[in-house]
Amino acid sequence: METEFYDKDKLLVLKITSEIDDHNVQEIRRKADYEMERYMPKRVVFDFDSVTFMDSSGIGLVIGRYKFANMIGAKLGVSNLSGSLRRIFDMSGVSKLIPTVELN
Amino acid sequence: MYSNEMRLEFISKSSNEAFARISVAAFASQLDPTIEELADIKTAVSEAVTNSIIHGYDKKQGVVKISAWLKENEIIIEISDKGKGIENVEMAKEPLYTTKPNLERSGMGFTIMESFMDKMEVKSVVGLGTKVTMSKVIKPKTDKDEEEFKMLMTNT
Ligand SMILES: Nc1ncnc2c1ncn2[C@@H]1O[C@H](COP(=O)(O)OP(=O)(O)O)[C@@H](O)[C@H]1O
Ligand SMILES: [Mg+2]
Numbered sequence: 001m002e003t004e005f006y007d008k009d010k011l012l013v014l015k016i017t018s019e020i021d022d023h024n025v026q027e028i029r030r031k032a033d034y035e036m037e038r039y040m041p042k043r044v045v046f047d048f049d050s051v052t053f054m055d056s057s058g059i060g061l062v063i064g065r066y067k068f069a070n071m072i073g074a075k076l077g078v079s080n081l082s083g084s085l086r087r088i089f090d091m092s093g094v095s096k097l098i099p100t101v102e103l104n
Numbered sequence: 105m106y107s108n109e110m111r112l113e114f115i116s117k118s119s120n121e122a123f124a125r126i127s128v129a130a131f132a133s134q135l136d137p138t139i140e141e142l143a144d145i146k147t148a149v150s151e152a153v154t155n156s157i158i159h160g161y162d163k164k165q166g167v168v169k170i171s172a173w174l175k176e177n178e179i180i181i182e183i184s185d186k187g188k189g190i191e192n193v194e195m196a197k198e199p200l201y202t203t204k205p206n207l208e209r210s211g212m213g214f215t216i217m218e219s220f221m222d223k224m225e226v227k228s229v230v231g232l233g234t235k236v237t238m239s240k241v242i243k244p245k246t247d248k249d250e251e252e253f254k255m256l257m258t259n260t
Binding site: 088 | 118119121122125140143144146147150151154157158199200207208209210212213215216219
């Protein structure tokens with residue numbers, strides 16, 4: 001995972017650079033929580049641009065981080081979803097809970 | 105009847121999940137699927153294999169078996185374990201139903217398998233294990249697709 005923090009906007013971008021399955025998700029979760037706690041951002045965006053595979057463990061990952069973000073007073077968004085990631089998030093209701101945002 | 109067949113067995117370690125889905129995808133690629141169809145197959149395999157490892161065997165070690173067949177334009181995939189089995193399959197298949205919410209499981213595994221594949225069937229006996237059979241027809245590519253692809257290749 002690659003992390004970028006924009007101090008002016010208190011924006012934390014977490015770019016996931018591995019496949020998301022039950023094996024990898026624990027490490028992604030751990031790092032994401034660590035970075036959120038460290039920067040205490042106002043906005044957190046998960047960037048899925050480099051994610052070549054995701055199964056349903058991605059749903060739990062994003063919902064879990066959504067709860068964590070709420071706890072620290074931050075808003076969570078997702079970005080750069082490919083077709084099959086989008087379908088998984090639509091199907092599970094994640095898309096209704098967590099907005100898709102543009103990263104430039 | 106079948107034009108090709110494969111079998112794969114591995115122990116229930118989560119580090120084998122990627123290996124399992126990639127192997128089945130490589131086998132399926134003989135049917136010349138689109139990238140999207142291949143992603144569907146990989147995702148469905150990942151869901152079934154993960155279920156065998158985390159629900160079927162829990163923390164115990166066991167063997168997960170995959171068999172796959174090609175039949176004309178169709179791939180048939182069977183994933184089985186000799187784990188604890190499912191008491192109520194109909195309930196387990198319901199969207200959002202999970203027996204492990206504490207591990208951030210979403211309960212969407214069976215729903216994803218059902219919608220990403222054409223058919224899915226679950227057979228399970230408590231104490232004996234679970235077998236998931238799924239199939240998907242890979243749509244034959246038209247000449248037009250091929251022409252468009254060639255155009256794309258020569259233009260870049
Ligand atoms: N191979 C299996 N062995 C035992 N139980 C299983 C198996 N596959 C699925 N289950 C049961 O079915 C439920 C639903 O599975 P699924 O839709 O993949 O959701 P999740 O894996 O997120 O819990 C699981 O929580 C589990 O109780
Ligand atoms: Mg599952």
